[in-house]
Amino acid sequence: MYGTCETLCRLLSEQYPAETPLTLIIWSPADIEGLADGIECAVSEQDIKAVLARIDAIPEDQRLDSGVPSCAVMDLIDQVKEAVPAVMVPADLLETLLMTAEQALWHREWTARDDNHPVPDSVARRLADTAKVRALLKN
Template identity: 80%
Template structure:
């Protein structure tokens, strides 16, 4: 089932009596983003919604037999990334956007360091992404 928490709770209560024992496995947008981060790729909000919708399209027999594993979700993330259209961006515009992104990330990095906290993994990964893009721009 795919939908909001409210919708899914309503659908479950319509399909099953309240006392029915069950096991419910939940994939949230944050789970999809974390898995994508582990794959070292970023997925847009729309991409996350597309992955969740495609998970719902997995045939019920297959879901009952093997569930929706992390590897299945990783495959869906890959499919969504491949289907994303490529765009051409002028290098100077990309450079300006990179600078803005880096400045936003630096403030989060410095705030963590100032409070003697580790730099969040998401910030470190995004800074690495900006460094990769900068390297590509130099080529």
């Protein structure tokens, strides 16, 4: 099943009597993002929704036989990322956008450090993404 918590609870209550014991295995957006981070792959909110929808599209008999293991979800992440169309951007425009993104991220990084707080994971990940783009621009 795929949907919001509210929708899933309604569907479960329609399909199963309240006293039916169940095991529920959940793949949340945070789980997908964490798995993608583990394989050093940046995913957008749209990518995550696409992966969750693809998990739901796995035939029920396959899900019952083997569940939805993390290796299957990693394959789905790869499929979603491969399906994203490439866009040609002039290098100077990309450089300008990259500089703007870095400056915004640096502000958030420095604010956290100045206040003796850890740099938020989202900021650290995005800074790593900008470093990857910088490396690609050098090639």
